Amino acid sequence: xxxxxKEVVSDISRRRCVIFLGSGISRNSVxxxxxxxxxxxxxxxxxxxxxxxxAHISKLLKDNDYLTxxxxxxxxxxxxxxxxxxxxxxxxxxxxxxxxxxxxxxLDSRIVATPNFDKIYETYANSEANGSIVVKQHxxxxxxxxxxxxxxxxxxxxxxxDSPDKLIxxxxxxxxxxxxxxxxxELLEALSLTHTFLFLGCGVNDPDIKLLLEDSLFKxxxxxxxxxLLPKKSLHNSVxxxxxxxxxxxxxxxxxxNNHIELLESVTELVDLVEAEREExxxxxxx
Amino acid sequence: xxxxxxxxxxxxxxxxxxxCNMAAYLSIKKxxxxxxxxxxxxxNSTTYILSExxxxxxxxxxxxxxxxxxxxxxxxxxxxxxxxxxxxxxxxFKVDIIPGDPRLSLSEDLLATDWxxxxxxxxxxxxxxxxxxxxxxxxxxxxxxxxDVGPSLGAINRSVLIACDYFVxxxxxxxxxxxxxxxxxxxxxxxxxGIEDGLKKYEEEENEPYEIYDKEFQWSLKFSGYVLQQYKxxxxxxxxxxxxAYEKISKxxxxxxxxxxxxxxxxxxxxxxxxxxxxxxxxxxxxxxxxTNAPIFSLKSKDGVVGxxxxxxxxxxxxxxxxxxxLLSNIGDxxx
Numbered sequence: 001x002x003x004x005x006k007e008v009v010s011d012i013s014r015r016r017c018v019i020f021l022g023s024g025i026s027r028n029s030v031x032x033x034x035x036x037x038x039x040x041x042x043x044x045x046x047x048x049x050x051x052x053x054x055a056h057i058s059k060l061l062k063d064n065d066y067l068t069x070x071x072x073x074x075x076x077x078x079x080x081x082x083x084x085x086x087x088x089x090x091x092x093x094x095x096x097x098x099x100x101x102x103x104x105x106x107l108d109s110r111i112v113a114t115p116n117f118d119k120i121y122e123t124y125a126n127s128e129a130n131g132s133i134v135v136k137q138h139x140x141x142x143x144x145x146x147x148x149x150x151x152x153x154x155x156x157x158x159x160x161x162d163s164p165d166k167l168i169x170x171x172x173x174x175x176x177x178x179x180x181x182x183x184x185x186e187l188l189e190a191l192s193l194t195h196t197f198l199f200l201g202c203g204v205n206d207p208d209i210k211l212l213l214e215d216s217l218f219k220x221x222x223x224x225x226x227x228x229l230l231p232k233k234s235l236h237n238s239v240x241x242x243x244x245x246x247x248x249x250x251x252x253x254x255x256x257x258n259n260h261i262e263l264l265e266s267v268t269e270l271v272d273l274v275e276a277e278r279e280e281x282x283x284x285x286x287x
Numbered sequence: 288x289x290x291x292x293x294x295x296x297x298x299x300x301x302x303x304x305x306x307c308n309m310a311a312y313l314s315i316k317k318x319x320x321x322x323x324x325x326x327x328x329x330x331n332s333t334t335y336i337l338s339e340x341x342x343x344x345x346x347x348x349x350x351x352x353x354x355x356x357x358x359x360x361x362x363x364x365x366x367x368x369x370x371x372x373x374x375x376x377x378x379x380f381k382v383d384i385i386p387g388d389p390r391l392s393l394s395e396d397l398l399a400t401d402w403x404x405x406x407x408x409x410x411x412x413x414x415x416x417x418x419x420x421x422x423x424x425x426x427x428x429x430x431x432x433x434x435d436v437g438p439s440l441g442a443i444n445r446s447v448l449i450a451c452d453y454f455v456x457x458x459x460x461x462x463x464x465x466x467x468x469x470x471x472x473x474x475x476x477x478x479x480x481g482i483e484d485g486l487k488k489y490e491e492e493e494n495e496p497y498e499i500y501d502k503e504f505q506w507s508l509k510f511s512g513y514v515l516q517q518y519k520x521x522x523x524x525x526x527x528x529x530x531x532a533y534e535k536i537s538k539x540x541x542x543x544x545x546x547x548x549x550x551x552x553x554x555x556x557x558x559x560x561x562x563x564x565x566x567x568x569x570x571x572x573x574x575x576x577x578x579t580n581a582p583i584f585s586l587k588s589k590d591g592v593v594g595x596x597x598x599x600x601x602x603x604x605x606x607x608x609x610x611x612x613x614l615l616s617n618i619g620d621x622x623x
Contacts, residue, residue, distance in 0.1 A: 108595035129597045132588050152594045275570070 002254050002266035004273060008227055011196040012107055012270070013277035014287045018191055019104060020209075021114040021121060024201025028098035028260075029120050035093050037118055040066055043089055047073050047082075064205055071171035083164045090118040091161040097124035103267045104200070107274055111147070111191070113155040115206065117167055122154045138177065138184045139166055147187065157188065157208065174207060185212075192216045192226070199228035200263070204235070204243050217248035225249055229263060231256030289618055290423050290432040291511065292451040296474075297467035298438035300459045301516045301566060303331040304573060304583075309614070310433050311336075311380040311582035312607040317615075317622070319430040322374055324422070325387030326354055326447050327437040333387045336377040338580050345375065345386055355388035357422045361415055362397050371425040379581040385422075387435075391443065398442035406481040408488025413497055416482070419450035421499055440474045448475070449482055453511040453618055455563070456548065460515055460537045472547040475508075482506050510552040511617040512563040513544055514610060556617055563617075564610040572599055583607075 011017040026037045038046065044061055048054045051073065060069035074082045101124050104112070114121060122135050133152045136143045137159055146153045158168040168177045178185060185208075191197075192212050202209065213226060225248050232253045235243070240251050254262040281287050293306040306323070313319040325333045334342065345351055352372040360368050374383035397415060404412030423432055434451060436444045448454060456471070458464040483506055489497045496503040515537070545558050569583060572592075576583045579590040584604035586592045592600060612622050 102598075106595050106598060110594070128601070129594060130588055132593065132597075275568075278570070279568075 001262065001269060002229070002252055004266070004270055005227065005250070005252075007224070008196065008198060009270070009273045009277050012109055012198070012274050013281060015108075015110040016195050017109055018111045018113050018195045018197045019107065019109045020197050020199045020202060021104065021112065021116060022199065022202030022206070023116055024203075024260075025100060025104070025114075026095070026116050026118050026120055027201070028100045029095035029118075030098070031093040031095045033093075035095075037093070037095055037120075038089060040070075044069050044073060047077070047085055051076050066205070067171040067174055067207065070169055074170050086117070086164055086167070086169070087161060095120050097121070100200075100264050100267060101125075103264065103271055106271045107267075108152075111153055111155065111195070113157055113188075113191075115158040115168075115202075115208065116156075117159060117161040117169075119160060119162070122156075125152075125154065135160075137163070137166070138168065138181050143184060143187055147191070155188075157184075188212055189215060193220060196224070197226040199226070199249075200267070202228065204228070204230075204247070204249075210247065213247040213249060217246070227252060229254060229266075231260065231263075288423075288427050288429050288432060289453065289620070290434065290451045291453045291455060291614075291618070292434040292436060292447055293455050293457055294436055294444065294448065294471075295456050295458055295464070295467055296438050296440045296444075296470055297458065297464050300457045300464065302438070302457045303327075303335055303435055304576075305455075305457045305514055305566065305610075306433050306435050307332050307335050307380060307382075308576075308582050308584065308603075308607055309611060310382045310431075312584065312604075312611050313431060314381040315582070315585065316608070317611065320428065321382045322426050322429040322432045323382055323384040324354065324419075324432060324434050325384060326391065326419070326443060327387055327435050328389050328392040328443075329437055330387035330389065332435040333384060335577055336380045336382065336384060336580055337375060337386070338378070341375065351386075351388070353386040353388035354422075355390045357418060358391060358394040361418050362394055366414070367418065367421045374426070377580070379579075379585065383429075395442050398446050402442060402445070402481070406485040408485050408490075408492055410489065410493075410497075413485060413489060416446055416449065416485075417499060417504060419447050420504060423450055424500055424502070440470060445474070445478050448508055449478065449506060452507055453509050455511055455614065456513040456544075458513055458515060458540070460517070460533050460540070462532075462536060465536060465539060465543050468543050468547040472551055476551055479506055479508075508552075509554050509618075510548050510561065511556075512561045512614060513540075513548075514563045515540070515565040517565045517567050560613065560617055563613045564606060566606055567602070569599055569603055570596070572596060572603065 008017070023039050027039060030036050041061065044066060048057050051057065057069050057072055060072065095118060097120055101121050104121070105125050105128060112121065122133070125133050129152065133154060134146050135154045135156060136146050137156050143155070159166045168174055189212060193216055199209070204210070227250045229252050232255055243249055244251055254266060293302050295302060310321045310323055314321045323332055323336070345353070356372050357368045360366060372385070374385050376383055401412040401415035405416040426432060434447050436447050486497050486504065498504065541558055541562070544561060549558060549561065572583050572586060575591050576586060579586070581590055584600060584607055586600050615622050
């Protein structure tokens with residue numbers, strides 16, 4: 001079981017935490033036929049089956065350059081076909097929420113952010129909360145008002161499968177988004193300075209996350225780190241050291257055995273810790 | 288009609304919350320007609336389920352319809368109240384209530400003095416003691432009458448228990464709740480013997496059994512289960528406290544229920560059946576439900592529910608549903 005840092009428990013309890021859900025969280029969902037959403041890597045792997053020749057794309061994937069690989073795939077398949085396979089992967093199968101989604105919702109974080117296009121978490125959260133949770137996309141013009149407001153929000157930082165035209169997925173889209181939606185990135189940066197980010201089911205390769213964290217470390221010389229949970233052995237220890245030092249990230253490792261059961265159990269324990277801490281806050285009113 | 292009293296002489300065990308929400312659950316989800324009689328001079332269930340405007344309209348008058356309406360004629364030696372009063376409706380709990388009254392405490396003395404003569408078969412003493420039996424018979428059209436009583440083993444509660452068909456014990460997992468069980472045992476044994484002696488002596492003297500409205504009265508109180516109020520492990524300055532004591536005491540509870548309550552009520556229910564359920568800490572929902580005068584399981588966003596507390600609202604409905612199911616089966620009613 002993960003030993004949760006006191007600051008994490010405290011920040012979530014005081015709702016000064018952004019929970020960031022990566023594709024690893026969506027992976028826990030299945031649909032009625034037992035299908036699971038693919039990770040970025042798996043999705044691109046399956047997308048190139050009909051492309052020939054494909055050795056150049058396979059090489060990009062091997063080098064972890066998913067952005068360029070994705071851009072090439074999109075160009076070769078054509079926009080329409082690409083949109084079709086994206087929808088086919090993330091919308092059509094109707095994935096159901098998994099236990100981990102329920103536990104994350106129980107943490108009652110005010111802000112949950114996710115680069116996932118699928119709607120698994122937001123659908124679950126809104127069905128539980130009778131639609132009272134606001135879902136904001138990176139291209140919405142009023143994200144700021146929601147963050148300043150008091151409602152619970154879900155930030156879709158790369159868009160939603162409901163509007164496939166506006167997804168941030170390929171290299172060109174990433175590049176364009178940074179200028180086009182610069183105000184949104186400013187907001188994310190502001191959040192990273194004032195809130196603790198807890199990354200669940202994310203890798204360290206997402207260019208947005210990288211940029212965000214490197215900036216906040218070097219610009220503002222922050223000593224208070226964000227937290228990322230990673231399965232053991234997904235990175236070499238020396239790499240972890242570099243990442244911790246350059247991205248201001250505290251990486252906590254857990255065993256990925258048994259379908260990441262340790263992650264689910266640890267988040268379940270975190271829910272209890274947060275509830276107890278909030279009970280305490282209710283008494284000392286020191287929030 | 289079946290009457291059930293929720294009773295524990297240890298206070299602060301979530302008695303009123305449990306009673307009112309069970310009443311609302313049976314009414315809203317099971318279409319039962321439920322009447323709450325607030326026989327606690329502190330009037331907690333009345334303030335819980337009625338809005339402030341309604342309370343103002345009831346208590347603003349000098350002559351008000353409340354539980355006191357039934358007691359004051361008895362106190363003045365005028366016999367039982369002739370015309371029943373109209374219960375008040377609670378909008379959101381969907382149950383009716385005979386409102387409580389702080390003046391009910393004034394009857395404690397009378398009920399205490401007349402008890403002695405009740406146990407020796409004196410008709411006047413029996414009449415006073417059985418005032419709640421008479422009250423109950425006025426509202427036969429209800430499926431269930433729930434009595435809320437204060438946390439005492441005094442004369443008012445004795446009279447209520449004598450009049451009821453069943454009792455439920457809401458309790459907390461603490462050492463005082465365990466001690467309270469022993470007191471309940473001693474009192475129930477004494478009261479039962481007292482009233483049965485009185486009825487026997489009355490019958491010997493008058494050559495007929497004691498009747499209210501041509502119905503022979505008999506002690507019929509049966510135990511129909513207990514509910515635990517659960518505390519989560521608390522962290523105080525980073526240290527978990529109470530956990531050890533909680534586990535130790537919660538293990539002792541079934542044996543104490545068996546020894547102190549089950550053994551004297553001698554019903555056919557197993558100890559397992561008698562455990563109706565455990566109510567988890569529902570955080571902000573209890574105060575929210577009190578300020579909006581609404582059942583916990585039907586709180587909405589307009590009442591102030593936000594975020595993950597909706598999960599708790601649903602969770603609470605599950606708890607009440609399972610407690611209701613067990614309770615109904617324990618009193619021989621079906622769940623549909």
